[in-house]
Amino acid sequence: MEIPRHWRLKKQRYALVGEVCPHCDARLFPPRDVCPECGGEAKQPYTFSGRGEVYSFTIMHDAPTGYDEQAPYTVALVKLVEGPVITAQLTDLGEQPVEIGMPVEMVTRKIRQDGDASGLLVYGYKFRPVMPGVAR
Amino acid sequence: MPNHKLARGVALVGAGMSKFGAFKGKTSRDLFVEAYVEMLESVDLGINPKEIEALYVGNYSCDLFEGQGHIAPIMASWTGLNPLPAVRVEDACASAGLALREGILAIASGMYDVVVVSGVEKMTDLPTEKVTDTLATAADVQYEIPAGFTFPGFYAAMATAYMHAYGATPETFMRVGIKNHQNGSMNEKAQFGATISSMMEGRKASAAKKGLPIPEWKDEMDFLHDDRANPIIAWPMRLYDCSPISDGAAVVLLVSEDLASKYSRNPIYITGTGQASDGALHDRQILTSIPSARLAANQAYQMAGITPADIDFAEVHDCFTIAEIIATEDLGFFEPGKGWIAAEQGDTSRIGPKPINLSGGLKSKGHPVGASGVGQVVEVWKQLRGQAGERQVPGKLRYGLTHNVGGTGQTCLVHIFERRD
Numbered sequence: 285m286e287i288p289r290h291w292r293l294k295k296q297r298y299a300l301v302g303e304v305c306p307h308c309d310a311r312l313f314p315p316r317d318v319c320p321e322c323g324g325e326a327k328q329p330y331t332f333s334g335r336g337e338v339y340s341f342t343i344m345h346d347a348p349t350g351y352d353e354q355a356p357y358t359v360a361l362v363k364l365v366e367g368p369v370i371t372a373q374l375t376d377l378g379e380q381p382v383e384i385g386m387p388v389e390m391v392t393r394k395i396r397q398d399g400d401a402s403g404l405l406v407y408g409y410k411f412r413p414v415m416p417g418v419a420r
Numbered sequence: 421m422p423n424h425k426l427a428r429g430v431a432l433v434g435a436g437m438s439k440f441g442a443f444k445g446k447t448s449r450d451l452f453v454e455a456y457v458e459m460l461e462s463v464d465l466g467i468n469p470k471e472i473e474a475l476y477v478g479n480y481s482c483d484l485f486e487g488q489g490h491i492a493p494i495m496a497s498w499t500g501l502n503p504l505p506a507v508r509v510e511d512a513c514a515s516a517g518l519a520l521r522e523g524i525l526a527i528a529s530g531m532y533d534v535v536v537v538s539g540v541e542k543m544t545d546l547p548t549e550k551v552t553d554t555l556a557t558a559a560d561v562q563y564e565i566p567a568g569f570t571f572p573g574f575y576a577a578m579a580t581a582y583m584h585a586y587g588a589t590p591e592t593f594m595r596v597g598i599k600n601h602q603n604g605s606m607n608e609k610a611q612f613g614a615t616i617s618s619m620m621e622g623r624k625a626s627a628a629k630k631g632l633p634i635p636e637w638k639d640e641m642d643f644l645h646d647d648r649a650n651p652i653i654a655w656p657m658r659l660y661d662c663s664p665i666s667d668g669a670a671v672v673l674l675v676s677e678d679l680a681s682k683y684s685r686n687p688i689y690i691t692g693t694g695q696a697s698d699g700a701l702h703d704r705q706i707l708t709s710i711p712s713a714r715l716a717a718n719q720a721y722q723m724a725g726i727t728p729a730d731i732d733f734a735e736v737h738d739c740f741t742i743a744e745i746i747a748t749e750d751l752g753f754f755e756p757g758k759g760w761i762a763a764e765q766g767d768t769s770r771i772g773p774k775p776i777n778l779s780g781g782l783k784s785k786g787h788p789v790g791a792s793g794v795g796q797v798v799e800v801w802k803q804l805r806g807q808a809g810e811r812q813v814p815g816k817l818r819y820g821l822t823h824n825v826g827g828t829g830q831t832c833l834v835h836i837f838e839r840r841d
Binding site: 314320339340341342343344345346347348349351354357359360361368369370371372373384395396406408 | 564
């Protein structure tokens with residue numbers, strides 16, 4: 285990914301900032317300035333809690349360019365507690381089997397590396413299992 | 421969503437396709453010409469190419485696959501159709517289905533009486549990982565792809581959701597692949613003209629010839645469970661759950677209904693067309709169905725004035741085996757959650773009550789992405805006219821259907837075809 289594009293998206297990537305619709309109160313991610321629920325203008329930023337559950341997932345064995353070193357890895361659709369579903373990689377799984385409905389939370393991690401070892405490192409959100417018994 | 425009738429009827433009077441496969445020495449133009457010539461020859465009463473008024477070309481990405489843009493006028497030039505209007509349309513893997521719809525709308529509007537509709541793709545010049553990257557641009561490259569997803573991954577996530585909701589297993593998907601390879605083994609245009617069991621026997625024979633230990637697979641299912649023979653691509657989707665990387669072209673001839681008998685002794689009428697769009701997979705309320713397919717199907721059924729029960733057979737977009745099961749539910753052939761049971765019972769086999777993918781589907785026939793939607797039409801044309809040879813469905817056929825998906829369902833087109841006699 286080119287640096288300018290990454291720069292443009294960095295707020296969403298690092299802090300999970302979306303939007304809230306002032307007309308129908310829908311929470312939007314990704315932010316797009318127009319509410320897909322009611323069609324009204326929705327430019328008010330909204331920071332998501334980063335908590336949610338696994339909506340569905342797969343384990344990638346045949347990885348795309350830039351992700352080969354991580355394979356096999358688990359990618360998921362995560363349903364945030366605020367409503368939207370987000371596409372992200374799962375991390376810090378250890379031996380834990382992934383299941384639909386499993387509670388997860390957002391963390392910031394290295395997403396990919398462009399080109400060779402000197403290439404651009406891209407950081408962004410991933411989700412990890414919520415540790416049982418940890419107060420929040 | 422409002423639905424409208426066509427202002428005048430449209431008939432299919434010719435259809436041809438290149439062989440689908442991996443052709444080192446052929447370009448998209450070569451494949452296009454092959455399909456075009458076969459289309460001309462298929463017109464019962466002949467056509468003077470000077471009567472053609474416009475060309476529609478479905479193509480996903482000659483730009484990235486071959487480094488060639490602006491391909492519609494080139495295809496026209498290679499077939500002697502310049503200076504006719506030549507239109508390229510793109511909706512990912514539904515590009516050819518879209519070309520068909522645009523051709524239908526152009527005739528229905530009264531603008532043209534005779535148009536050529538086509539699809540073409542040449543994918544095998546690039547190495548596999550570059551093909552995967554090119555296909556990935558049909559997803560959201562800002563919000564989906566950075567997670568490390570690929571198209572097999574998206575459909576695998578749909579498969580995981582489907583198994584969780586309804587109890588299907590990876591074996592269910594394997595049975596879809598076995599069935600489609602069975603059908604494709606009877607299609608001389610298919611990329612894999614072989615059943616899975618004959619491919620398995622071929623592997624054994626090749627090991628024996630090289631003096632290597634001969635693998636001890638009991639049957640097709642045993643072979644498909646072997647991680648070395650059938651590696652996991654994105655769990656639960658394995659290699660044999662995925663359609664291949666393919667080259668190919670398909671071309672059909674559409675005319676206004678009143679001209680059908682001028683060209684054909686047995687024209688096929690296109691009585692229903694439907695199309696819908698959607699956001700990324702994460703923007704949907706459901707992962708076990710493709711909402712745009714349901715919308716497109718309902719429009720097409722309404723326009724044709726028929727119900728899913730009337731459809732005799734269908735060519736559906738089985739880019740992955742899970743996609744075929746979901747398609748048979750979205751098209752109303754089976755209730756939600758029951759498609760996998762129907763597949764396991766053999767209801768979708770060639771001799772079952774609802775034959776699906778008689779051509780072998782994208783899985784076995786091949787998936788040159790921008791050509792697949794018109795490739796499906798070629799099969800419907802053959803089946804409805806009783807020209808499908810060994811794989812012909814027995815009995816009298818009246819209605820056939822095509823279901824062509826772009827991405828994970830950001831686009832879907834459904835068309836209904838009728839034989840009248």
